[in-house]
Amino acid sequence: MIPTPEKRIAEFEKKGFGMFIHYGLYSQMGKGEWIMCNGHIPEEKYREELFNSFTASGFDARAIARLAKRAGMKYITLTTRHHEGFSLYDTCGLSDYDAPHAPGCRRDLIREFVDACGEEGIMPMFYHTTLDWHVKSFDEDFPAYLKYLRDSVEILCTNYGKIGGLWFDGNWSKQDADWEEDALYATIRRHQPDALIINNTGIGAQGRLGNPEIDSVTFEQARPEPMNREGMEKYVATEMCGTINDHWGVGANDFNYKSLPELIETLCACRRIGANFLLNVGPAGDGSILPIQKCLLEGIGDWIRACGGCIYDAKPTEIRGDGKNFAVKAGGKTYFFIHDLGIFGQAHVTVAGNGEGIKYFENVKGKVRSIRYVDNGEELSFIQKWNDLFIYAPACPYGSNYVVRVAEAEIEE
Numbered sequence: 001m002i003p004t005p006e007k008r009i010a011e012f013e014k015k016g017f018g019m020f021i022h023y024g025l026y027s028q029m030g031k032g033e034w035i036m037c038n039g040h041i042p043e044e045k046y047r048e049e050l051f052n053s054f055t056a057s058g059f060d061a062r063a064i065a066r067l068a069k070r071a072g073m074k075y076i077t078l079t080t081r082h083h084e085g086f087s088l089y090d091t092c093g094l095s096d097y098d099a100p101h102a103p104g105c106r107r108d109l110i111r112e113f114v115d116a117c118g119e120e121g122i123m124p125m126f127y128h129t130t131l132d133w134h135v136k137s138f139d140e141d142f143p144a145y146l147k148y149l150r151d152s153v154e155i156l157c158t159n160y161g162k163i164g165g166l167w168f169d170g171n172w173s174k175q176d177a178d179w180e181e182d183a184l185y186a187t188i189r190r191h192q193p194d195a196l197i198i199n200n201t202g203i204g205a206q207g208r209l210g211n212p213e214i215d216s217v218t219f220e221q222a223r224p225e226p227m228n229r230e231g232m233e234k235y236v237a238t239e240m241c242g243t244i245n246d247h248w249g250v251g252a253n254d255f256n257y258k259s260l261p262e263l264i265e266t267l268c269a270c271r272r273i274g275a276n277f278l279l280n281v282g283p284a285g286d287g288s289i290l291p292i293q294k295c296l297l298e299g300i301g302d303w304i305r306a307c308g309g310c311i312y313d314a315k316p317t318e319i320r321g322d323g324k325n326f327a328v329k330a331g332g333k334t335y336f337f338i339h340d341l342g343i344f345g346q347a348h349v350t351v352a353g354n355g356e357g358i359k360y361f362e363n364v365k366g367k368v369r370s371i372r373y374v375d376n377g378e379e380l381s382f383i384q385k386w387n388d389l390f391i392y393a394p395a396c397p398y399g400s401n402y403v404v405r406v407a408e409a410e411i412e413e
């Protein structure tokens, strides 16, 4: 028996695509969020240089929420506090190492973020570090640190209205410690019963299940594997998080951007198995989104629109295609995702529909009535023999190249 997902988990799966944001003091250096550690910068020097110069003058929460919406993203997971220990929210006296205390900022960026998400219909999620390079108690008095962490989380759960959930990261830093997870999660459930609880298991432990309160497993920088939920106590979701180049916090000299086709294919590969894709952006030091990152996101949004938006309701099927091809079900219809079709050309231009042809899918149960491309409505011819389906898939019409083309089928079950 596969357990039925609780409502918040079922709703999370339907969101499908989210924006991850890494923003903090480190962003001003443009060398990634680990620079304090990797660059061996003493805490005092780091604080002096980056806390005092932090302005967030370009941090426009409304513009960010609008961009997410434009990109087809349904939620945003923002770093409310990262390993450096600096909080973007008002820690209400717990600490003075936060955005409202930064002399050049004096704003609660999380308040702005939550308000903007509300206005744009985006679900706000809070990334929160569990590992802390700033407070001494992390190394010297762990139980006191855990209390500080819980109190911090309680602020996030009580001061910002209804939130989507908490996304923790850092337990991998002390593998054998007692993190008192039950108490932390109980704090969240007490104030925000509908909030998702996620705790990143890190690069070394993809998709590992954790505490029973955890609502989704994580796949950091890796395409997720399908989860066998047979006999599980609770239905948990799957989420992949990935960088847009090779850094989470902005790497100003990181030019190794993923291509738009790669990002589209990753989104498809996640939805194939019902996993969410949480794609990261790293704003500049002033909080503004880099134009190149904005463009890539807009491109994904355009693709989602062209292909009809079936990715949100997509549920995995038992249908198998050749290579990367696959099918999902959404809203009573079946959608075939066909890769690498190329462009339908002619001899005088250097384009050629060399991917056009017969696409084979097996395990197609029920009688196929019709199949058509979602982007232009073109009817496709096919032959079905028992559960084997052969679709004749034309290449993309000249003037387009969808990378992954989606065909919608009516199947009588």
Ligand code: GLC
Pocket (backbone or CB within 6 Å): 022, 033, 034, 169, 170, 200, 202, 203, 220, 241, 248
């Ligand atoms: C890692 C890193 C961290 C980043 C996270 C995102 O755990 O420590 O910097 O925030 O991955 O998944």
